[in-house]
Amino acid sequence: MNIEERTEKFRDDFIRLREEIGKVIVGAEEIVNGSLTCLFAGGHALLEGVPGLGKTLLVRTMSQALDLKFSRIQFTPDLMPADIIGTNVIDQGADGRRSFRFEQGPVFANVVLADEINRATPKTQSALLEAMQEHRVTAGGKTYTLEEPFAVLATQNPLEMEGTYPLPEAQLDRFMLKLMVEYPSREELTEVLIRTTDKLDPTPQRIMTGEQVNEMRALCREVPIASHVRDYAVRCVLATHPGGEFATDLTNHFVRYGSSPRGAQALILAGKIKALLDGRYNVSFDDIRSSVKPALRHRLILNFEGEAEGLTSDRILDDLLEKVDSVHKPAMA
Numbered sequence: 001m002n003i004e005e006r007t008e009k010f011r012d013d014f015i016r017l018r019e020e021i022g023k024v025i026v027g028a029e030e031i032v033n034g035s036l037t038c039l040f041a042g043g044h045a046l047l048e049g050v051p052g053l054g055k056t057l058l059v060r061t062m063s064q065a066l067d068l069k070f071s072r073i074q075f076t077p078d079l080m081p082a083d084i085i086g087t088n089v090i091d092q093g094a095d096g097r098r099s100f101r102f103e104q105g106p107v108f109a110n111v112v113l114a115d116e117i118n119r120a121t122p123k124t125q126s127a128l129l130e131a132m133q134e135h136r137v138t139a140g141g142k143t144y145t146l147e148e149p150f151a152v153l154a155t156q157n158p159l160e161m162e163g164t165y166p167l168p169e170a171q172l173d174r175f176m177l178k179l180m181v182e183y184p185s186r187e188e189l190t191e192v193l194i195r196t197t198d199k200l201d202p203t204p205q206r207i208m209t210g211e212q213v214n215e216m217r218a219l220c221r222e223v224p225i226a227s228h229v230r231d232y233a234v235r236c237v238l239a240t241h242p243g244g245e246f247a248t249d250l251t252n253h254f255v256r257y258g259s260s261p262r263g264a265q266a267l268i269l270a271g272k273i274k275a276l277l278d279g280r281y282n283v284s285f286d287d288i289r290s291s292v293k294p295a296l297r298h299r300l301i302l303n304f305e306g307e308a309e310g311l312t313s314d315r316i317l318d319d320l321l322e323k324v325d326s327v328h329k330p331a332m333a
Contacts, residue, residue, distance in 0.1 A: 003281055006219055007276055007280075008279070010276045011276060011279055013212065013216065014036060014216075015277075016207060017207060017208055018032055018033070020065040020204040020205060020207055021058070021061050021062055024057065024061040024195075025054060025058050026184065026188045026192050026195065027184055027191075028054070028058065028181065030179070031047065031058065031181055032062075034177050034294055035047070035058065035059070035179065037270050037273045037274075038151060038177055039062075039111075039213065040213065041269040041270065041272075042149070042151075042217050042220075043175070043176025043177065043266065043269065044152040044154070044174060044176055045152075045154070045176065045178075045179060046117075046179065046298065047153070047154065047155045047181055048156050048158065048179070048181065049155075049181030049182070050157065050183075053181045053183065053184075054181070054192075055155040055181050056072075056113065056155055059111075059113045059153045059155070060072070062111070062153070063111045065205065065207055065208065066110075066207075066210075066213070067206045067208065067209045067210065068110035068149070068209075068213070069109040069111070069147070070109055070111045071106035071107070071108075071111075072106070072112075073106050073107075073112065073113065073114050073115065074115050075114060075115060075116050075118070075119045075120035076120060077119065077120060077121060080124060081124055081127035082105070083105065083124075084107050084124070085107055085127055085137045085139055086103050086104045086105035086108070087102075087105070087139065088103070089101055089102075100140070102140065102142070107128065108146060108147070109150075110147060110151070110210055112150075113154075113155075114153070115155055116155060116156065117154040118156040118165050118166065119157070119164060119165070120165065121165055122166075125165070125167055125168060125171055128171070128174075129170060129171060129174065131146060131150075131152070132174040132175075147210075148210070149210055149213045152175075154175070169257075169301065172299065173262050173298075173299060174262075175298060176262075176266045176270070176295070177266060177270065177291075177294040179294055180297075219276070220269065220273055220276065221269075223276060223283060224282055224283075225268060225271070225272065225283040229271075229283050229284065229285060229287075232324070233267040233288045234264055235324050236267065236296070236320065236321075237258070237263050237264045237296070238258075240258030240259045240263070240296060240317075240320065242256070242258065244258075248320055248323045249319075250319045251316060253305065254305055254306030254309065255300055255301070255303065256301045256302060257300070258299070258300060259296050259299035259300065263295055266291070266295035267288055267296075268283070270287075270291035270294070271283045271288045272287075274287040274291065289321060292320070292321055293313075293318075296317055297312075297317060298313070300316060
């Protein structure tokens with residue numbers, strides 16, 4: 001197929017998958033798009049919202065529409081790293097000899113739902129670090145490679161809720177996008193009640209295999225991006241660093257640490273998928289702008305003043321989008 005046909009097929013497959021998820025999930029189009037963007041970009045998604053908004057159902061429904069191995073890990077304060085990764089167990093053969101065998105944990109799946117990830121201790125949360133970054137795990141001195149495609153879709157409750165632990169900064173940085181799950185509107189809530197109290201819940205059909213997901217991931221990486229658009233993404237990320245050349249006033253006053261280079265990678269990859277969904281084989285400034293908040297909100301660490309003022313990362317990023325223009329400014333030699 002030529003590139004136009006591949007682009008059209010990507011768009012059709014993405015929409016078909018989204019519609020299949022929409023048989024169960026009402027509304028939440030931005031959250032569904034963000035979750036699928038992470039899947040096809042080879043990243044991981046963090047969904048935050050109060051209990052009962054369908055975060056877990058969304059991820060489970062997405063896995064049902066994909067012909068992939070799915071596992072769910074319920075994070076609790078007593079969960080241990082071995083409960084996620086796996087552990088060595090002793091096997092005794094017929095001849096009485098004993099040997100160690102690695103019993104794989106639930107992380108050995110294509111789609112892993114880390115449910116209420118911030119209800120476990122930081123030690124257990126960090127057990128996912130190697131898997132999320134390297135797509136492999138190490139146990140008992142041996143390294144095991146995870147099967148592709150591999151994606152972690154985690155849900156978390158707001159930190160203000162009782163019994164939660166903040167995710168370590170290194171863990172947060174491994175998530176490509178952080179998606180905020182809002183309460184449904186009047187119409188959406190009515191539809192939820194109709195689907196869940198008037199009749200049986202619909203079940204999505206499996207419409208995509210792991211091989212197809214990998215092909216879509218490959219196409220995403222091939223989408224070209226002009227140097228001035230890439231530079232805009234770079235300047236957006238640098239604008240989150242206090243004291244830097246492109247820092248805004250809010251950044252300088254209220255941010256302690258800005259985004260890592262992973263934030264720039266997330267901006268570019270999310271922009272490429274947005275372009276493909278619009279039927280374009282190039283990335284625009286608007287593609288980058290639309291991804292700034294989900295890609296960077298969890299990578300900003302506010303200082304004491306910012307927390308005391310009650311500022312949010314989204315407020316700082318809104319200001320950043322107003323201040324960082326799209327005019328190309330060459331770097332100094």
